[in-house]
Amino acid sequence: MRTHPERQYLDLIERIxxxxxxxxxxxxxxxxxxxxxxxxxxxxxxxxxxxxTKKVFWKTAIKEMLWFLTGGTNIRELLRENVRIWTDWPLARYRRETGAAIDQAGFEARVLADEAFAARWGELGPVYGKQWRRWQGADGREHDQIAEVIRTIRENPGSRRMLFHGWNVPDLPGMALPPCHMVYQFHVHSSGRLNMAMYQRSGDALLGLPFNFVGAAALQAMVAQQTDLVPGEFVWMGGDVHLYLNHLDQAREQMRREPRPFPSLSLARRPATIDGYRIEDFVVTGYDSHPPIAADVAV
Structure with missing residues (x-):
């Protein structure tokens, strides 16, 4: 009997x-x-x-990936999509620098309502999207790594240089959070399948990894469709993979649950470019999960 692929994740939790x-x-x-x-x-x-083994809000994870692909670096665009997973960092900075006692809901409301406030306090610095779509070289030229990867897959599918990454050393000090999922590499199999590997230098095993798996698989599906291929294998590799000490009870609870069949993903349409996808294009069917497991984000 084939082992459920989610067992890999539960085994990692047990190892930690x-x-x-x-x-x-x-x-x-x-x-x-x-x-x-x-x-x-x-x-x-x-x-x-x-x-x-717990409910994963897959739409939020895909919306985050779509935001990365826009090259955006401000939480205002995320908040407009009801995505709040990046608010903690600018909110902490605002409280630290102003001394204001503002709750998250109040801060997010100001970011949405006030463009100038959002530009000043909602900015995350040159994080993922900036590096993926507008990496700036020493000569001042910008490089669209995503477009280059898609072009190379189409024109030279045997290449071993079909990758992009976000660890731009000079830009690291200006980032609210340096990239955790750093490098994505693609491989075209002779069967017409597009394989993808992702290396993650730092992985929050309880909260982060479930989102990272979904976002990466969505990206792989988009790139495969744009290059007339089908998704193959997704290989995840982690460096420092960890459980926060305030997540241990939740991790033990998740380990006691039995995995259920993974859902299926299909794309409702094929946009002209990688930039054209919307959340409505991702059709996930058959998702039957155990209840959510609440845990605090460590900032």
Whole structure:
């Protein structure tokens, strides 16, 4: 009997709980950490790795990926799509620099209502989208890494240089959060399948990885469609993979749950370019998950 692919994730959680190194981290919360992990998901049967042992809000993850592809770096665009997963960082900066006692809802309302306020306080710096679509070279020229990858897949599918990344060293100090999922590489199989590997330097195992799997698989589906291929294997590789110390009980709860079949993903239409996708284009069917598991984000 074939092992459920979600078992890879649950096995990683168990590995961290049983043998993770207890560390003091950037946030001050503390983690249990392991170094080096790999998972492989076969997407050729139309499935998408939306974890079932807890409810994953897959639309939020895909909306985030679509935002990356716009090159955007301000949370205002996300808030307009009811996505709040990036608010913590600019909100913390606003409180720190102004001393204002404002709650998240009030801060988000001001970002949405006041364009000047959003430009000043909703900006995240040159994060993912900036690097993916507008990487600025030393000569001042901007490089669209996504467009170049798609062009290369079409014109030179045997290339070993079909990749993009976000670790732009001079820009790191200006980022609210340096890129965690850093490098994406593509591989065209002779069967007409598009494989993709993603390397993640830092992975929040409870909250981050479930979102990262969905966003990456959505990207793979879009690139495959744009290059007349079908999704093949998604390979995830992690560097420092960790559980925050305030997530341990939630992780144990998730480990006690039995995985259910992964849902399927289809694209409702084919836009002219990678820039044309909307959340309505992603049709996920058959998603039957266990209930959500609440946990705080460490900032």
């Amino acid at each position: 709980l049983e043998g993770g190194d207890r560390r003091v981290d950037r946030t001050g919360v503390g983690t249990l950490s392991v170094f080096g992990a790999t998972m492989r998901f076969d997407l050729s049967d139309g499935t998408i790795p939306v974890l079932t």
